[in-house]
Amino acid sequence: MTATRLVLALALTLSAAAPAAAKWQPKPKPSRMTEVPVSVTDAWIREAPPGAAAMAAYMLVVNPTKKGLSLTGVTSPAFEEVQMHVSEVKEGMAHMRQVPGFTLGPGQKLVFKPGGNHLMLLHPKKPLKKGDVVPLVLQFDKAGVRSLQVKVLAQGITSDTLQHP
Amino acid sequence: MRKLARVPALLGLALALVACPGRQDRFPHAVMTPQAPVTLPAAALVGDGGKPFKLSDLAGKWVWLYFGYTNCPDVCPLAMDFMADEYKRLKAPKAIRVVFVSVDPQRDDPQRVMAFARFHNPDFLGVSGPDAVLATLTHALNASYTLDTPTKPGGNYGVSHTNLIFLLDPQGRQVATYVPGANPGDMAADMNALTAQGAP
Numbered sequence: 001m002t003a004t005r006l007v008l009a010l011a012l013t014l015s016a017a018a019p020a021a022a023k024w025q026p027k028p029k030p031s032r033m034t035e036v037p038v039s040v041t042d043a044w045i046r047e048a049p050p051g052a053a054a055m056a057a058y059m060l061v062v063n064p065t066k067k068g069l070s071l072t073g074v075t076s077p078a079f080e081e082v083q084m085h086v087s088e089v090k091e092g093m094a095h096m097r098q099v100p101g102f103t104l105g106p107g108q109k110l111v112f113k114p115g116g117n118h119l120m121l122l123h124p125k126k127p128l129k130k131g132d133v134v135p136l137v138l139q140f141d142k143a144g145v146r147s148l149q150v151k152v153l154a155q156g157i158t159s160d161t162l163q164h165p
Numbered sequence: 166m167r168k169l170a171r172v173p174a175l176l177g178l179a180l181a182l183v184a185c186p187g188r189q190d191r192f193p194h195a196v197m198t199p200q201a202p203v204t205l206p207a208a209a210l211v212g213d214g215g216k217p218f219k220l221s222d223l224a225g226k227w228v229w230l231y232f233g234y235t236n237c238p239d240v241c242p243l244a245m246d247f248m249a250d251e252y253k254r255l256k257a258p259k260a261i262r263v264v265f266v267s268v269d270p271q272r273d274d275p276q277r278v279m280a281f282a283r284f285h286n287p288d289f290l291g292v293s294g295p296d297a298v299l300a301t302l303t304h305a306l307n308a309s310y311t312l313d314t315p316t317k318p319g320g321n322y323g324v325s326h327t328n329l330i331f332l333l334d335p336q337g338r339q340v341a342t343y344v345p346g347a348n349p350g351d352m353a354a355d356m357n358a359l360t361a362q363g364a365p
Contacts, residue, residue, distance in 0.1 A: 046242060049235070049284035051277065054321070056238035083321070087239045092344075093309070094240040094328035098316055114243045115346065121238070122321055 034144030038063055038104075043150045045121065046114070047130045055079075055128070057119040057136065057150055058112045063104040071110065072101045073139040080123035082136070087115055096120075130154045191359065192332065194351035195341035202338035208302040210266070210294035215275045218292045220264070221337050227261040227356065228333035231345070232308055234269035234324045235281040241265075244328060244345035245285040252286055254353035257360040267293040268303070268310040269324050306331050306339055 043059035063069050074082040086097045102110050102117070112118050119136070128134065130152055138146040192198055205220060212218030220228065229248055233241035248263050255261060265282040267273035270293045273281075282291030293299070303309055308327035315322040330352070332341040343352045 046238065048238065048242070049280045051280065052235065052238075053272075054236045054238040056242075081321075085239070085323075089240065089328050092327055092329050093325055094237075095325045096237070096239065096313075096323040098323075114239060118239045120321075 036069065036140050036144040036146055037065060038069065038138070038140065038146045040138070040146060040148050043136075043148055044153045045128070045134060045150050047128075047152050047154050050127055050129075053123055055121040055124065055152075056114075057082075057121055058114060059119075059148075059150070061104065061110040061112070061138070061146075063106060063108055063110075066106045067143075068106060069104045069143055070101055070141045071104065071138055072141045074119055074136060075139065076121065076134060076136045078125055078128070078134045079121045080125065083120040083122065084117070085120045086117050089115070128152050192341035192355050194343070194347070194355050195332070196329070196344045196347070197342040199339060199341075202334060202336070202340050203305065204338050205305050205333070206301050208294065208298045210292045210298060210302075211270075211275050212290065212292045213275065213279050218290075220333065223262050223264070223333075224337055225335050227335060227359070228331075228337075229261060229263045229343075229352075230266065230306075230331040230333060231264070231329075232266050232268050232303060232310060232326050233328075234267050234326070235273050235277050236269065236321070237324065237326075240328055242285070244330070245282070245289075247345040247349075248330065249286045249289070250349060251353040251356075252288070254350055254357070255360075256357045258288070260360045261356060263289045265289060265291045266299070266302070267291065268299050268326055269312070270294060270296065270299070303327070 039062040041060045041062075043057065045055055045057045048055045061071070071084070074084065076082050084099050084101060086099055088095045088097065098120075104110050110117070132152045133149050134152065136148050136150050138148070140146065207219060207221065210218045210220070220230075231244055231248065233244065235241070245265065252258060252261075252263060263282075263286065265278065267278045273293050275293065278291035278293050280291070282289040299310070308329065308331070310324055310326040313323040313325060328345060330343040330345055331339050332343065334340045341355070
C-alpha cells in the first residue's frame with residue numbers, strides 16, 4: 001500500500017465514522033461569547049456631571065429570531081457594575097427598581113428610554129464625556145451575547161429627539 | 166341708604182377680583198395650586214462650598230424647587246433637563262432661581278450637589294441638608310422621599326422621591342406645583358405671564 005492509498009483509506013474511514021461519533025458526542029454548548037443576532041438601535045448614554053457615580057444607557061433592542069430570549073445581564077469594561085432598572089412615576093413619586101432581566105419573545109422589542117427601562121451604569125472607571133464611546137455587552141442567558149459600542153451624548157436629548165447617533 | 170352703601174363695596178369686590186385673579190388663573194399650567202400660599206419652615210440647608218443656605222436667601226425671586234439625588238441617572242436628569250429647557254424660554258430669567266435639593270445627603274456632599282445642578286445650567290443651585298431639615302421641608306410641601314434598601318450590603322441604593330416642581334413666590338411661599346416632562350413651554354409661559362405683569 002502506497003502512502004497515498006493509506007491516506008485515502010484513512011480519510012474514508014474517518015468520514016464514515018464522523019456521523020456516528022456525532023450521535024454520542026455531547027452537542028457543544030453555545031460559547032458565552034456567541035453573538036446572538038439581536039438588533040440594537042438608538043443606543044446612547046446620557047452625559048453626566050464630572051465625578052458622577054451613576055449614568056444611564058438607553059436603546060431599542062429587537063429580537064428578530066423565532067426563539068424567545070432573556071436578557072440576563074449587562075457588562076462593560078468602562079464601569080464597575082451595570083444594573084438593569086425600571087423607573088416608575090406613580091402619583092408624583094419616582095421609584096427606581098432593579099430587575100434581574102427582561103424577556104424578549106420572538107419578534108418582540110424591548111425599549112430602554114428616559115423615565116422607563118434603563119441600564120444603570122455604576123462607577124465609571126474613568127470620567128466620561130460627550131462623544132466618548134463605551135463598549136457594552138448584553139448577555140442573553142445561554143444563547144450568547146450582543147456586543148455593542150455606545151456613544152455618550154449630551155444631556156437634554158430624549159428618545160423623541162434622538163435619531164441615529 | 167343701605168342699598169347705596171353696598172354699591173362701593175360691590176365695586177370694590179369686583180375690582181379686587183380683576184386685580185387678584187384666582188390662583189389657578191395665575192398658574193394655568195400648574196398641576197396643583199394650594200388653597201392658600203404655603204409658608205415654608207425656615208429650613209437650615211447647606212449650599213455652595215458647605216455654606217449655610219436658606220430658601221429665604223432667595224426672597225424677591227421666584228423659585229422652581231425640585232427634590233432628587235445625584236446618583237439618580239434617569240428621572241432626576243430628565244427633570245433637570247426639563248427645567249433647563251423651560252429656563253431657556255424665560256423672558257426674565259433673573260426673576261427666578263432654580264434650586265435642586267438633594268434628599269441623599271449621605272452621598273451628596275455640597276460640591277457634588279452643586280456640580281449636578283450647574284451641569285444642567287450654570288445658573289442653577291444645588292443644595293442639601295441634614296435629614297431632619299429635609300424631612301421638615303418636604304413635609305411642608307406635601308412631598309416625601311425614602312431611601313431604598315440596597316440589594317447587597319453596602320451596595321448601591323436608589324431613593325424614591327417626589328417628582329414634582331414646586332413654584333415658590335418671591336415671599337418664599339409655595340403657590341403652585343408643576344410636573345416635569347409636561348408640555349414643553351407651559352411652565353415657562355406661566356412664569357413669563359407673571360413677570361410680564363410685574364408680579365408679585
